[in-house]
Amino acid sequence: MDQIPALARVFAYLSLLTIGGGMAAYPEMKSLVVDVHHWLTNEQVIHIYSVGQMAPGPNMMMVAAMGERVSGLAGAAVAALAFFVPTGILTFGVGRLWNKLAGWPWRDSIQKGLGPVAIGLAVAGLITFGRGSITGWVTVVIGLAVFTLTLQTKINPALLILGGAIVGVVALR
């Protein structure tokens, strides 16, 4: 229970880094959750994040599972609220202001400028994530297969993730 305020702090802070998507915050999340607070091991973070890819709705709802591991149901609720409410309020406010900013020349600059930053941070997050989860030739094959199938076909991604689980059970035991 004593971890609740720390959970709220960490996940509210992480939510502010998610420019362009949750992956941008991944390296910082790993260092806070694993190295600073010792709530989970690196492997557990990777597992929970991966399962989050199958969840309905926003994938970053996996913060609830992390909160659950740390402090049970209350932890899940606090982590999710801390992660989604502050940025939610920000979005709501800016959404109302946005049209008033239409004539402001920097509005376009900010929008165009943050695009490549978001991609860069996502790639950085992906590298951090991949270093922990691509560990041998089987995982390389799974990763490449899913990469190709996602780009070439319209298979639901959740099914591909499930496929990864099945291959894992057969080949990685």
Next chain:
Amino acid sequence: MTFLIIGATSFGGGVVAYLRNALVTKKKWLDDDHFLELMSISNTLPGLNATNMSILAGDRVGGTLGSFLAMLGMCVPGFIFMTVAGFLYGEQGDRPLTTAALRGVAAAAVGLLSATWFSIGKKSVKGFYDAFIILAAVLGVNYLKFSVPVVLLAVGALSIFIHRPAKQHPPEKDSEWIRFLH
């Protein structure tokens, strides 16, 4: 209600595609231009596109209450799913079978996320500066080991500066050119 259905059925990410299908194609609450405009706001702000879009679209459709309900509908199913997943993981996560399955899931997630960002990158990277900014962010986080907020502020400021508003060119330039031709 619509958002609750999307929240419950949009498995495997790509929530934005589900939202567009429901809001623009089926319900006709927003037109395509409107949707793209909201999308660009969602991308610029921190927070996930799925929830940001729900909040913005909910506000346009049903005001403050609509916005709140949209966000709630989007989040509750996933919250239940992931809380249960967290609990089960605690109970069963150490079994060799579970670990093997999760290692497969993690590898598949790498492939999926790479593909997603590969397509986004292919569509939106224009020119040398954008590529340079991406590289700077990656090097900053992964190799120089700066923390994400430091990189976000430094590289973000640089990138916004590169894309700073163009100075208004005085119209004389054109006439000078025309004079030169004569």
